[in-house]
Each structure stands twice: as C-alpha cells, then as structure tokens.
Amino acid sequence: IFVLNFGNRLCYETTEITMSVEPNFDQDMADEQSTISESANTVYYGTSLADIPNLIRTPPILSDMQDIHDPGHAFLIKPFKYDPSNPDREPEPIHGMEKYMDAWDDDHVRLPCSLGNVTRDGRHIWPIIQKALAQLKQKCDEKTVTVHDIKTTIEESNGMNFEIDCLKQLINKVFSAEERAIFLYTILSKMISLALNVGTICGQPPPLLRKESNRSVTMSQRQASSLLACGFFCLFPESHSRHPTYQSLNFTHLLKRGAPWKIEKLKCILHYFRRISENMPKGVLTFRRFGFLKNSDPKWIESQVPLSNIHMIENTTIEDQHGFLQVDFANEYIGGGVMNEGIVQEEIRFTICTEMLVSVLFCEVMLPNECIYLIGCEQFVAYSGYADTFKAKASFIDKTPKDSWGRKLSQVVAMDAIYFQNPIDQYTISCMNRELFKAYVSFHLPKSMNNFAFGIATGNWGCGAFNGDRHLKGMNYE
Template identity: 50%
Template sequence: YDEDSLEGKFNENEYSQEEPSSQHTTDSLDLVNVDEEDDGTFQGTPLSEIANICQHPPTLSDMKDIRDNNHTFLIKPFKYDPNSPDREPEPFYENGTYVDEWDQDYVRLPCSQSYITKNGTQRWPIIQGSLTKLQHLSETQMATMEDIKETIEECAGRKYEFNCLERLLNEIYSGDERGHFMSTVLSNLCSLALNVDKICSRPPPLLRIGSNRTVTMSQKQAASLLACAFFCLFPRRFNQKIGSEYENYPNPNFNTLFHGGRSGGPTWKIEKLKCVFHYFHRITEKMPNGVMTFRRYQLPESCVPKWTESKEPLCEIHITKNKSIEDV
C-alpha cells in the first residue's frame, strides 16, 4: 500500500501503486477499484500470504508448569497425551466437592449456600426441585413451553417475558425439531444445570477491567454455565443500573434474549437463539472434551499506542468480495 495515499491494487505478479488522487486523503482507503487482471473476488494481499506469516504456532506452556497466582484453573492441570485425545478433564476439586466464593471477584453461582431468598431460605434447593421436575417432564415427553416458563420463573423468583422463545419453539421450529428439543436437549440442559456444583467445583473469577487474570476451564464446564444461563440462574444479574454490582457486565442470563415484545422478537434474536440451541443440540449428541482459556491483559501505560501520533503504515490487508465467510 502507498503510505501517502493509502491506495493500492493487487496484481497476480506484482504490487502496483497509483499516484495520489486529489479526491482522496490520507484518511481514506479506496476499496472500489479492482485490478483488471484480478478475478474480482478480492483486493489487497492474497490470503495465502497472510495466513503463512506465522508458519509455526506459538509455544504454549504445559498446564502443569504454569505457576501464576493470577491464573485460575477450574480443572486439574494435566499434560496432553496424544495417545489419549478423548481424556475428559477433571474438576479442580474431586468427589463432588464444591468450594464456594461469594464476593465481587467471582461469578456468583446458583449452587452457593449464600444465595438466599428474601425470607432467608436457600434458593439452590428450590432450583433443584424445579429443574428435577422439568427434567422428568422432558424425559417422559410431556414438557411444554409453559413448563419451561414456570421453571425459569420459580428458579429466579421473578416474572419474565418469553415471547421470542415461544415463537421459536411453537411457530418456527418444525414438529421434529421441537420434539427433539423438548424431549432430549431440554433434559440434558437440566442435568448440566443441576450438576454445576460437581462439574465446576469452584466458581470462575471475574476478569475485571484493569486486571491481569486468566481462567482455564473445560468445554463441559462452559456448557454447564451456559445451561445455568438458559434457566436464568445467575444471581443479581437482573439489576444493571448505575451503581449496581454488575453495571459494567453483560447479563449472562437469557431472559433478555427470551423477551420479544408483541411482535414475538426481532429476527436477530431468533437467529441468535437458533445458534445457541444448535450448540445445545451438539453437546447433547456428544460432549466435547476440550479445554479453553480466557485471559484479560492490561497493557502498561508506557505501552499504550498513541494512535493520533502514530506514523506506522497499515499492515497488509486482504479484502474478500462477492463471497460469504463460509466460502473463504
């Protein structure tokens, strides 16, 4: 790319640059004109060249070798054995032991003994009873949309609207899709939520703004947490007003996704629900045994780029045209 005009065209044999045009400024990028010898499907650097910039993956430390107080493991660190690729990660604490953390530095889980109702009783037994009942209805092919609604509201202790979820299950899904969700997927979601204390064994930390923290969990643990989100089980997340504990966090519970108003929900909500339900369907068929790590890293003030003063040119760019992301 021309550093002055930021214009450029890709030729299959070489890069060519054009003289700056008076119609363009240093803040513009001409993405309209395509080289005549190009097939018209992309502009810039070939994707094959960009993909091969890093020919070797970065070296990762073995989990057992990590000695970082800011790295929290929800699983027992282990060394990957290519001879046992299907090994299931084990929860950090064994034998169904759950070690709770109930403060502003950790995700407050519904299985905590500190999660109590307004009258001082623990909410987890209420949740267990309600989910067990729904699971039985699901397994006997008797569960209805109304049963899901009653279960979620009883678990949360508050009323919600379910127009979007109801529209998806009762109007958009085919009879087979609806039947499979109600009789099979729903039962698995109940099981994942009911066993969150055994699957996770400890709550994940919150990766707060300005912190340098890392959390590693299994895909099954992530699935269990998402099942809790489906049933709107995470405490205190309904209040995101200024000054509240979670004002700077997105609400993980699905109640805002279920709400659709009189129209039954906008298209984007329906499609998002379809995507999440497809994930639920896949983990019901086969639970993956992978491990995932999330890291929040804050750059030191001395390393924060001063964008308005930067003279660095743009890196090589590949722009795909007339193709969907699945075709690239």
C-alpha cells in the same frame, strides 16, 4: 476483509516443547486458507495471503499447564495436555469430579448453587431451583413437558413472573414436530442436568476478569456448557446493583418476544445445546483480559517500523480466515446486544460460536487501554445474512486443529471502537490516538515473542453503527 501481517500477543506462554496438533487438519486448512482468496474467481488486493504468517502453519509453542505459575491465571481444570491419539480424553474439574469449593464474594461469579445465594428472608435458593428443575426433568423423561412448563420452572426458580414468547414461538410454531420432540424430551433434559450439576462440573466459581487487571480463566467446554445452561434457565443471581459494569448471562431478554431475528439467534443457541447433548466436546477454552497502563502510549512519531503488508478481499467473513487473529468488533460491554436484540458482527459471532457467551458472565466493561481474548471457542452453526437478514442455516463442523492445551487454534480479540455521535469528532488527535492505542493493545506482541508473528483478520472496525471512517480506520491498522 483485511488480513494484516502483524505481530500479536497470543496469550500463550513460551517454553522449549513441541506443539501438538490434530493430524491432517493443520496443513490441509493452511493450504486451503492460502488459496481461498486467490482462486480464478476471486479478486484480491495487496500481499498474497500465502505470504502472511498463519497460526495453523506455524503454531506457537506452549508451556504445560502445570508449569504456569501466573497468579492472574485461574484454571477450573486440572493440568491437561491434549493427545491427538486420544481425542476423547476430557479435562477434569480442578478439585476432582465430585467436589465443589464455594466462593461468594466480589472477585468471583456468584453461582446459583452457592450457599450465599439466599432470599431476602434468608432462605437458601438452590434447593428451590433443584426442586423446580427436577420436576421439569421428570416431565421431559415422561414426555409430557410443554413450553409452559419451562416458563413455570424459570418463574419458580426466580420467584417472579417471566415472559418467554420468543422461545414459545420457536418451539411451537417454527420447529417441526420432530425438532420439537427432540428438544423437549431429550435436549432439555440434558440441559437441566448440566444446570443441576454446575457445582461439581465447574468445581469452583470462575473469577471475575475486572477492568485494570490482566487476568485469565481457563475452563473445559463442558464447564462452559454448564454455565450456559444456568443462563438459559436464568439462574444467576442478578448483580447489576452490585456490579453495574457487567452484563448478565441470564436469557431473560433473549427469551422474550421481540424482533424476528431473535428467533434465529435462539435457533443457533438451541442447536449448540443439541450438538453438545449428542456429543459433548472435550476441549478447553481460555478467556483473557489484557491491558497496558494508561501512560504507556507508544511514541508514534519516533517509530521507524515500516507499515504492515495487507491482503484485501471482499465477500468473505472474518471467521473464515483460519489461522489468523480474528477481530471481534466489540462493544465496550463484551457481547454487545447478544443477550437481547443485537445481531451485527459481534453478536453474530457470539451466537454461532456459542461458548463465547460465557465471557459475558465474568468480563467487566472494557477501558480504552484494554482488550479481551477468546481462545479456543468452537463454531457450531453456519449462517447467512447480517442484521435483520440474519438466518441460522445449518450445523457447522469446526475442523480447526487444537493446541497442546486442547484449545481450538482459534484466536479472537474483542476490541471496542468509539461511537461517534458526530462523525467529525473522529478526526481529532485525541480520538485518533485512542483508536490507535486500542489497536496497539489488541495486536501487541510481547518482547518474549519478538520472533513470532501471524496475520490479523479484520474489516471495517467501528464503521457501521459507530459511524467510523473506514479509510481512517485502515490507517489505524497499518
């Protein structure tokens, strides 16, 4: 892991107000972070971690939501300000609790409840989905539901055959009898309710965060859970013919038989649904797409800026570096193979921080001059291993404090490296410039925040399956 002393675009707007954070957690976490890699049993190289600016120790100042007038920032919630003395207060949907404003166009996610969601012969699909889900929920409540009933519901909702053998194996063979009963009779019922109420929970469809546009969407954790529940039941109209540059949030491939680690991924995701069914989190999330114009490359040869300080440590993970901008070694299609068999750095992060999966729904493929920020996403699961040794371990209680918008002080930037089929290509000027510019975009600090900086937690970006040279990438970070 590298932790760099670097300025960064935080996706925050500045103003003269005081930052709100949860009491006790902020300084405790900062103190723990500053000593974690400097204990007697740990060797590190470079700058002391305590000397690198930390987001939790020195949180940024935020404008109130109602003062944000950026047409590129869509809010699915009413203006909300987090009050640490009332942590159970929950954001409301933008149009109120029972109102849904539909949109069925090329600028928004096409929700399954939309009137525009019709069959080829013009029949509305949502009533079909409602009937199938209601019947499944009744079986949950009667404690007669089986995995086959889930399969039937997905098939009736989509009008086609589905294979869900991975889910079947997890529930019928891996889960204990108690775990199986809790999922089928309690958790599944609440997932159905989240999917059935997606319209009133979200209030309106999220916007698509298209390439070559600096756009953001802010939503509640409940709204994210509703969208994820729709994905589990594969309810989103397939749009690859319409938008081939987006991935699908439908669990179509994740539920199918496949590699053993798919079961471990599903364990994590179903644990997320268990956690939110027991206690729905009341926080806020922001997803932001940011990019520079293609002709705005910095003049590296003229730069007089000194190299950054670096703290290097082994045997830890990026997500353990609290209070720093954390790098997601992203695929150009955000999430990479998370909705299928992929299970390396990006897919693991999206699996244990399950709300990150929502970005798959509305983030278009990234261009070389773009990155995507995932702000406030909570971690729900602890894990061990990597790739084919990945294992879901236990529930994770994320104590990261919140900002005044109600978002966890967790900043992740998705930045995609080049895949070098021939590794020698990475030493060309064009490839080095591309990787430098991607890092420049991802770590950029706007002029309005020149006096603010914090560390960046990263590692061997693009140096695994993408065949990058970690020494060369290290110079990119510098």
